[in-house]
Amino acid sequence: MDDNAILDLYFARDERGLTGAAAKYGGYCSAIAMNLLGKIQDAEECVNDTWLGSWRAIPPTRPLNLRVYLGRLCRNLALNRLRYSSAQKRGGGIALLEELEECLSGGQTPDQAFDAKETGAAISRFLEGCDPTARTLFLRRYWYGESVADAARFCGVPVGTAKSTLSRTRTKLKEALEKEGVCV
Amino acid sequence: MNKEQLFEAIGEVDDSLVEQASVKQSRKGRIFHFRPAAWVAAAACCLVVGTAILGLPKKGMGATSADTASNATASSTQEAGGAGPEYAMDMVTEDAAPGAAVMDGSAQNSTAKLAEVTTQKVIYTAELEMESTQYEETLAQLLAKVEEMGGYQESSTQGGSLEYGTRWYNASFRIPSDRYEEFLSSAQGVGNVTWLSQDSQDVTLEYVDLEARISSLETQRQRLDELAAQAETVEDLIYIQGQLSSLEYQLESYGSQMRVLENQVSMSTVTVRLSEVATITPVTNSFASRVSDAFTRGWTGFLDGIQGLILGIISVWPVLLLAAVLVVVIITIRKKRINKNSK
Structure with missing residues (x-):
């Protein structure tokens, strides 16, 4: 089914829109949820939450790119689950966040409010200036939540190269964010 | 900003960038x-x-030396273009498919029914790494084996350098499950295997569970059909139709999960990485060799x-x-x- 047709069904409050979206992007979203959560049951619940969330949000929102929109929603829901489970006990999908911690300077800056959209735009500008392979590796790892080995395989580079490329990209991102004046 | 916020912010990058990746x-x-x-x-x-x-004494096992060799050459090789970008996301979808088939709760039917199932539903996956000095010949043999077993190639990437003799071929094959073992043993014959990992996932419980749900929903649908035939007022009919449509939706969704599961079970996935080498990694460890x-x-x-x-x-x-x-x-x-x- 065409994305526009799916969205029209959503706007008409027709549940076939959900079926269409689930059939078309179910695999995409479960892959992301599975990458981040690592447990089949959690991923399944997270994907179901994604359909519910999209059903609630889509009118009035009309996403330009439905695939990325649903993927992002699923990713945010997975993050909430991770937050919840790590509040109870550590474990599961945390390695990725530990890596991201390297991009932060560690100091608390309470006067500057965090704005995900603004920071996201800064990261986009940074990624546009990156080497395509480094950019793809970064997004495969930190957007799609893939393991380093999977991301490396996706880009057709050896795992060692992928690891060092990711590490360099993180260092550069930290510098770029500091330069942009985003609180890190 | 903490790491979770940064992760969230990364989620907000431009759609086009995510699409490219x-x-x-x-x-x-x-x-x-x-x-x-x-x-x-x-x-x-x-x-x-x-x-x-x-002058160097040889150290470590075969696989390790092969790894270091490929790492060392990789920096000087160039990619000759990946094959079939349209398969990129499909591969991920296939990987995650078992997850989509698992549902929570209501397993009480399954255990009782499990005994009735004669065949186990098992998803087989394998990873195979091999090397060869006759790269083209080995590759052709490998592809012929896939064809012979009635399988197909789901995705592939190739690269490396002909000049330095470091070409490689990365592919994921789908092989009919009944010929999976046969394929693995014959594929091992065409090149020198440096790594082999096999995995099997028993999904019988999920399968039976799905079957039970579908059959129970179908019974319900039959009952509703009968009720619809007997309905006397329009309100009743509309209510029954509403119930029916939601049943249809559930049936369709379970049906698609079932088909995904069946596909995974009937076709096993074998990932093969073939690399061209100048000398084969030795398999014996005697002093003479x-x-x-x-x-x-x-x-x-x-x-x-x-x-x-x-x-x-x-x-x-x-x-x-x-x-x-x-x-x-x-x-x-x-x-x-x-x-x-x-x-």
């Missing part, structure tokens, strides 16, 4: 970069490494080094020509001076 890229064009300095350095390195290997191996590696390393050196020299020919011209000019000037002085 879901397509495998090919790095064409770089193959034509011609950098004499790099060539000379590479040739010198080859010579040094080649000769160094002669290690000695002969050291000789072979020493010799190939030496040949590689010499070839690299010659190529390096040829690749700086303009500099050599310039140097030769300079030498000739200097000699003639000196000769003239000597002639003048002697007069």
Whole structure:
């Protein structure tokens, strides 16, 4: 089914829109949820939450790119689950966040409010200036939540190269964010 | 900002960037970069490494040395373009499919029904890494085996350099499950296997669970159909129709989960990485074989080094020509001076 047709069904409050979206992007979203959560049951619940969330949000929102929109929603829901489970006990999908911690300077800056959209735009500008392979590796790892080995395989580079490329990209991102004046 | 917030912020990057990252890229064009300095350095390195290997005692297992070798060569190879970017996301979908088939709760039916199932539903996956000195021949044999077993190639990437003999082929094959074992054993015959990992996932419980849900929903649908036939008022009919449509939706969704599961069970996934090597990683560990191996590696390393050196020299020919011209000019000037002085 065409994305526009799916969205029209959503706007008409027709549940076939959900079926269409689930059939078309179910695999995409479960892959992301599975990458981040690592447990089949959690991923399944997270994907179901994604359909519910999209059903609630889509009118009035009309996403330009439905695939990325649903993927992002699923990713945010997975993050909430991770937050919840790590509040109870550590474990599961945390390695990725530990890596991201390297991009932060560690100091608390309470006067500057965090704005995900603004920071996201800064990261986009940074990624546009990156080497395509480094950019793809970064997004495969930190957007799609893939393991380093999977991301490396996706880009057709050896795992060692992928690891060092990711590490360099993180260092550069930290510098770029500091330069942009985003609180890190 | 904490790490979770940063993770969230990464989620907000432009749609176009995310879209780009879901397509495998090919790095064409770089193959034509011609950098004499790099060539000379590479040739010198080859010579040094080649000769160094002669004197080095062999250490570690076969697989490790193969890994380091591929790491070392990878930095100097160029990709010859990935095949089929449209498969990129499909692969991920297939990987995650077992997850989509698992539902929570209501397993009480399943355990009772499990006994009735005669065949186990098992998803087989395997990863195979092998190397070969006859790259093209081995690849053709491998693809022929896939064809012979009635399987197909789901995705593939190839790259490496023909010049340095470091080509590689990465592919994921779908093989009918009943011929899976046969394929694995015959595929191992075509090249030298350095790594093999097999995995099986029993999904019988999920399968039976799905079957039970579908059959219970179908009974409900039958009942509703009967009710609809008996309905007397329009309100009743509309209510029953509403119930029916939601049943249809559930049935459809379970049906699609079932089909995904069946596909996974009937076709097993085998990922193969084939790399071209100059010398096969040895499989025996006796002193004699290690000695002969050291000789072979020493010799190939030496040949590689010499070839690299010659190529390096040829690749700086303009500099050599310039140097030769300079030498000739200097000699003639000196000769003239000597002639003048002697007069």
